[in-house]
Amino acid sequence: MNSASQTNAASKPLDGITVIDLTQIYQGPYATFLMAKAGANVIKVEPIMGEPSRIRAKVSGGASLPMAMLNVNKKGITLNLKTSKGKELFKRLIADADIVVENFTPGVMDRLGLGWEVLHQINPRLIYGSGTGYGLSGPDKDNQAMDVTIQASSGAMSVTGDPDGPPLRSGSSFIDFLSGVHLYAGIITALFERTRTGLGRLVEVSMQETAYPTMASNLGLVYRSKGKVPQRVGNRHGGLALAPYNVYEAKDGHIAIVCATEDHWVKILKSMGREDLATDERFSTNKVRVENIKRTDDFVEAWTRTITRSELFKLSKEFGFPAAPVRDLIEVMNDPHMHARGQLEWFDDPDLGRVVLPASPLIIHGAERVKTVASPSLGQHNEEIYGGKLGLSQTELQALKAEGVI
Amino acid sequence: MNSASQTNAASKPLDGITVIDLTQIYQGPYATFLMAKAGANVIKVEPIMGEPSRIRAKVSGGASLPMAMLNVNKKGITLNLKTSKGKELFKRLIADADIVVENFTPGVMDRLGLGWEVLHQINPRLIYGSGTGYGLSGPDKDNQAMDVTIQASSGAMSVTGDPDGPPLRSGSSFIDFLSGVHLYAGIITALFERTRTGLGRLVEVSMQETAYPTMASNLGLVYRSKGKVPQRVGNRHGGLALAPYNVYEAKDGHIAIVCATEDHWVKILKSMGREDLATDERFSTNKVRVENIKRTDDFVEAWTRTITRSELFKLSKEFGFPAAPVRDLIEVMNDPHMHARGQLEWFDDPDLGRVVLPASPLIIHGAERVKTVASPSLGQHNEEIYGGKLGLSQTELQALKAEGVI
Numbered sequence A, B: 001m002n003s004a005s006q007t008n009a010a011s012k013p014l015d016g017i018t019v020i021d022l023t024q025i026y027q028g029p030y031a032t033f034l035m036a037k038a039g040a041n042v043i044k045v046e047p048i049m050g051e052p053s054r055i056r057a058k059v060s061g062g063a064s065l066p067m068a069m070l071n072v073n074k075k076g077i078t079l080n081l082k083t084s085k086g087k088e089l090f091k092r093l094i095a096d097a098d099i100v101v102e103n104f105t106p107g108v109m110d111r112l113g114l115g116w117e118v119l120h121q122i123n124p125r126l127i128y129g130s131g132t133g134y135g136l137s138g139p140d141k142d143n144q145a146m147d148v149t150i151q152a153s154s155g156a157m158s159v160t161g162d163p164d165g166p167p168l169r170s171g172s173s174f175i176d177f178l179s180g181v182h183l184y185a186g187i188i189t190a191l192f193e194r195t196r197t198g199l200g201r202l203v204e205v206s207m208q209e210t211a212y213p214t215m216a217s218n219l220g221l222v223y224r225s226k227g228k229v230p231q232r233v234g235n236r237h238g239g240l241a242l243a244p245y246n247v248y249e250a251k252d253g254h255i256a257i258v259c260a261t262e263d264h265w266v267k268i269l270k271s272m273g274r275e276d277l278a279t280d281e282r283f284s285t286n287k288v289r290v291e292n293i294k295r296t297d298d299f300v301e302a303w304t305r306t307i308t309r310s311e312l313f314k315l316s317k318e319f320g321f322p323a324a325p326v327r328d329l330i331e332v333m334n335d336p337h338m339h340a341r342g343q344l345e346w347f348d349d350p351d352l353g354r355v356v357l358p359a360s361p362l363i364i365h366g367a368e369r370v371k372t373v374a375s376p377s378l379g380q381h382n383e384e385i386y387g388g389k390l391g392l393s394q395t396e397l398q399a400l401k402a403e404g405v406i
Helices: A027-037 A052-059 A061-070 A084-095 A116-122 A147-153 A174-197 A207-224 A262-272 A275-279 A286-291 A293-304 A309-319 A329-333 A336-340 A382-389 A394-402 B027-037 B052-059 B061-070 B084-095 B116-122 B147-153 B174-197 B207-224 B262-272 B275-279 B286-291 B293-304 B309-319 B329-333 B336-340 B382-389 B394-402
Strands: A018-021 A041-046 A074-078 A099-102 A127-132 A202-206 A245-250 A253-258 A323-325 A344-349 A353-358 B018-021 B041-046 B074-078 B099-102 B127-132 B202-206 B245-250 B253-258 B323-325 B344-349 B353-358
Touching (some): A018 A084, A027 A041, A027 A061, A027 A127, A027 A174, A041 A084, A061 B207, A084 A116, A084 A382, A116 A127, A127 A174, A147 A174, A147 A207, A147 B323, A174 B174, A202 A207, A207 B061, A207 B329, A207 B336, A245 A293, A253 A309, A253 B147, A262 A275, A262 A286, A262 A309, A286 A293, A309 A323, A323 B147, A329 B207, A336 A344, A382 A394, B018 B084, B027 B041, B027 B099, B052 B061, B074 B382, B084 B116, B084 B382, B099 B174, B116 B127, B127 B174, B147 B174, B174 B202, B174 B207, B202 B207, B253 B293, B253 B309, B262 B286, B286 B293, B309 B323
Parallel strands (some): A099 A127, B018 B041, B018 B099, B127 B202
Antiparallel strands (some): B245 B253, B253 B323, B344 B353
């Protein structure tokens, strides 16, 4: 334990931890976003042309905001890892780093001569994080992967959609981010272990494997039905075992209502002003509500059509049953609740103007909050890192630039 | 650094860490599953009747497998926290624990007299993890939440589904698990910080806030379209900016294909044996393929209908473009790849028989793997923990049982 022990002063949890960040798109950058927001010194290393998200942001504006969101509080440098000088600079950066993270397909770093074995020799305390679609071993490891294809191969698509329609993807790239936070979690676990052993580890996360547990309910149905694959159920309960449980039309959009217990049902009736139906034999038990699921849903929807989403949300809080408005993204970006919590903020980005950016969802009370600094432009910190940290002269920097190394 | 420093011996990263686990259903139990699988000593504390998942497992079999999956490698005890003797026993457990985790609605622990302030007084090194729907502060904190309602309120539903259909939920409970791994990540970050400060923290994770970043692409479109909410796109690219990008019918089901670059298009044509079309003006650029998106999709589907999902998966690996079969859950449970990696295993559960269980997606090379031990039955380790750890006599145990305390 160091000299700071037993003091109560606010600090950033990852103060003093240096991260060399080779990651791209969403998965890896989310892992290093969480590190930067916990106070680590993250150096984002991009090819001379920029990482794919940066290139896409130039082509179509759609990737600009994700790039700005996920790369705040990072330093940005360029480096061509295919040149021998580039490899040498990289090894110098690695020499006193704590963490390196990449989400290339398996084997890329080995072919560059910069794989785990090599870097571990240079710096035995280094933690090496690898994020991939299918992992570093096994017959499928060389299959290319993106969020959508893993939604397919993991089974997530097979349980999404209507019974009479095709399998559907979730519109959110949830597997990229789910595996990104797993990558963060695995690396920090190894960082904790290092305080005991003094040694770094190779940490590996596969997108497909992070998706598996999210289907716990659906897998439970397969088990219960003795190996029969359950059909898709749209917005109804996965096992068609609860009612009401659906997305209903409201006066001004849609609302989700879940009745998980008989107590919830009574509360729903109360918020309708229809307590008189609490003993009505058409609805009095979950069993009869499920047996006549369309009748139940129609009854609930006849009510929800008469109220607005926010009225419903208020009633559900007042009476105590789980329900929520289906919000669109403009409502979500402006959500008063998340803004009040300081978890969304309006930020003046030098390129994009005034945008909404999220804080880290990892809230550690008493720790110092990291103030948002805009995502770096391409190579913005070349001079600071190569000049300041590695001590290269202006002449050397110019030469490296001219040679296409940085 | 302790005496184990600089040794290379395999160990479990969280060896010696004790977790008092009050969590229920999916979110919290997934966080403590990751802890147990990393070597922590997790003591699952349940009400006398069992946690909701256990009760549901008894009523319908559907929750049996999730309960068995997520609670492996934990000790199980019962404890009635509403009794004063129960509170006292709980405080004794807390006194030498490292971590306590709960996912009750905000305020429950405070009302029991067992909130952060109280427990922090008893054990200043304790890390307290709280998982909730909307967080511990802000106007929506008291709204009840479940995975489905947060899919609604977070905006995830608004981007899922067909353009002419209603908003749809993802069939996987991805927000429960996404927030569960964030909860793990926040707690382990605080555990690392504690090696420097000697002090525990209150760590907070809100489901809604973990869902926000997963919509990066969709939020990027809102930004680009100057605040217009984009329509749902089914299985097509969120921005309708890439083609082919869809789920197509195959000979034996469906397959997802993503063409993210012009290079991918050439590779898709090669795998069709139609390289001759590489310069065909109907398809030669992403721009024309998107402008005639139905023509492009029809052309691709005319091919995919002639091959099986596994043929497509093989071709995509051979030629190098992102594609994958839409697998059903029986295929996923039996996936040879995940079984070959040791990430899925056949396990003889004392209650359920032979079932498939997942390992932790956090793979730390060189660390000792935790061998699976079945999920505890209700109160299975009461004697071991209350008798062994806290030193209560058989007579005292009997009395506590008779009084409804354990």
